[in-house]
Amino acid sequence: MEAHEAAVDKIASRVRQLHETKTPFRVYHGATNSTRRSQRQRNNTVDTSFLHRVLHVDPVRKTALVEPNVPMDCLLAASLKHNLVPLVVMEFPGITVGGGFSGTSGESSSFRYGAFDATINTIEIVLATGEVARASKTEQPDLFWGAASAFGTMGIVTLLEVQLHQAAAYVELEYRHFDNFAKAVDALRAETGEGATQHHYVDGIAFSLDSTVICTGRLVDSLPDGTAPTRLLRARDPWFYVHAQAVEKKLKKTPGTTITDFIPLTDYLFRYDRGAFWTGRYAYRYFLTPFNRLTRFLLDPFMHTRVMYRALHHSRLADFHIVQDVGIPYAHAADFAVWLHDQFHIYPLWLCPLRVRRDGGPDAAHGLHAAFADPSSAADLLNFGIWGGSPTRRRTPPRRECVRRNRVLEQKVGEYGGKKWLYAHAYYTEDEFWAQYDRAGYDELRGRYGAGYLPSVFDKVRVDVDAEEAAERASWGARVRARARRVWPVAGLYGVFKVVVGGNYLMRDKGGKNKG
Structure with missing residues (x-):
């Protein structure tokens, strides 16, 4: 801990200097899983990239004490040494613990455990004044929940205690096919509703409006006799979505049946790393490259998410695409899918049930997503991963056309009472943005902890074309x-x-x- 404390002292000293002159700053983590252009400059940035260690795993309490820039693959490797696994593991191995806490990350276990921030017990944070504080769900809960999903606008989180649970060798993954999207939504809701504990993981892929595959998984320690594991992370393995598409074709031929895979736990958790779900296929189309088993094998080093994010930022091609995740209330999910089909016709779509309700009552009602703590307004959502190209009009500049299409999507999500997750390009006006959040409560909380001079969440996530x-x-x-x-x-x-x-x-x- 001495090395950690020395690193935190260094950060706190830098923040105190900036606080004296009320100089707004941003935080440099060394990597990102946002698609937006970076606005960091050396004169407006606090470097925390050296906070990347797993300090301790407690197998009795089933917790891990980690610094914020620990990526998910490193956290998983450390916890698996004790046969433990985080409750929520984001699907890209380079997503960090601090990023998951500060950016509302969720995955296929989030229908049980909530977003990643809900699986954190305590945090250490350097406030915008340079003071080092600690907070949890019971001690200074306003600071804890205010920092969650705040994108660093409350201060700099420097340490987190992550909840773990018992791991297993494999995920038994069952695939079911639905030829009606509304029925698929009903099935997802049934599989993930109150008391639905038979599954550890649930998500789905919509290949078209009339073809959806739902994947339900549970942890198991052994394989049935004569069964070989399904591997997904080696260069010679299929991308998971390619494998799921082959499963879809088989299930369509035999309606009402299921197919089951036994996938090594790490392969399952990072199943979408190769090809970044299916967005890597756009790179093949862009470069006019055949998309087959051989080319995927040969180009595999370029098709992992860490590398793809670097290429995306340098090329700025994200500016010309729709790359969004949005949460829609179940009551409107089928209608939203029809609207998406008519407006964009982007497939596949990722479907991930999210439990966004915060337990804890008034103590949890702080920060950007304070409404999630109100039982009368909070609801479970179905996440739609919408990632695709943006066709252009002949007389419209491509960037402006892409902005227009993204804004249409943002407005429709708002009409349906949904939420757009903020890792991606956000084109809201300031009034549109704050209409979705409690600005008065957010500003009051930032003032309470001396963070009013820092960029706001809106300042950080907006794209000002x-x-x-x-x-x-x-x-x-x-x-x-x-x-x-x-x-x-x-x-x-x-x-x-x-x-x-x-x-x-x-x-x-x-x-x-x-x-x-």
């Missing part, structure tokens, strides 16, 4: 780079090149260039 385009016009070099990126396939090739040569892709100088 006008400002970005103005910055490009102001610099000759930026104009050249921006125009070059619009010429196929310059942006994609540049992203691949930067992945190969390495370098920092999040920290920028004042001119907006990435610093190596």
Whole structure:
């Protein structure tokens, strides 16, 4: 702990300096799972990238004490040494514990345990004043829940205690097919409702409006006699979605039947890493590359999420796509799917049931998602992962057309009483954004802990296209780079090149260039 305490002292000292002049700052973690352009510069950033250690795993209490930049694969490896596993494991191995806590992360076990922040017992946080504080669900719960989902706007979380539970060798995964989306939604709701504890993991893939596969999993320690495990993480293995699509075709031929796989636990938890669900297929289309077993094997080093995020940030191709996760109340899920089909026709869609209700009553009613603590307004949601291209109109600049389509999606989610998760591009106006959250309570809480001078959540997640385009016009070099990126396939090739040569892709100088 001495090394950790020394690191925290260093961060706290830096924050105190910034607090004296009320200089707004951002936090540099060393990596990101956001799709937005980084706004970090060396003169406005606090570096916490060295906080990346698992400090202790307690097999008796079933907890892990970890620093915020510990990625999920490292946390899983440390906990599995004690035959334990986190309650919620985000599907990309590079997602960090601090990122999951600060950014409302959920996965296929979240119908049981809630978002990742609900599985944290305590946090240590450097407040915006430079003071080091500790908070939990029972001690300073306002600070604990205020920091959850706050994207670092309450301070800098420097330590977290994560809940674990008993692991097993395999996940027994059963696939069922539905030819009607409304029936699939009903089945998901039944599998994940109150008292539904027969499953440890539940999610689904909609391949079309009339073809959805629901996957329900439970932890098991052994394989049936004569059964081989289904592997997913090796270069020669199929991407999980490709495997699920083959299962879908088999199930369509024999309605009413099921198919079962036995998947090693780590393979299951990170099943979507290769190909980033199925978004990697867009890279094959972009580069006019055949998509088959051989090309997936040969290009496997480029098709893991850590690498894909780096290429995405360098190429900025996310600016021209719809990459969104949205939670929709079950009552509107089927109608929303029809609307998505008519408006965008993007498939597959990821379906993940989320328990977003916070236990704890008034003590949990703090921060960005304070409404989740109110039983009268909180509800379980069905997450839709919507990731696809944005066709352009002949006379409309591609970026503006993509913005228009994303804004249409944001407005429809609001009409249905849903929530859009904020890791991705957000195009809300300030009034639209705060209409969804308790701004008065959020601002009061930030004032209470001296964080009012920091960027707000809206400041952090908004995408200001006008400002970005103005910055490009102001610099000759930026104009050249921006125009070059619009010429196929310059942006994609540049992203691949930067992945190969390495370098920092999040920290920028004042001119907006990435610093190596």
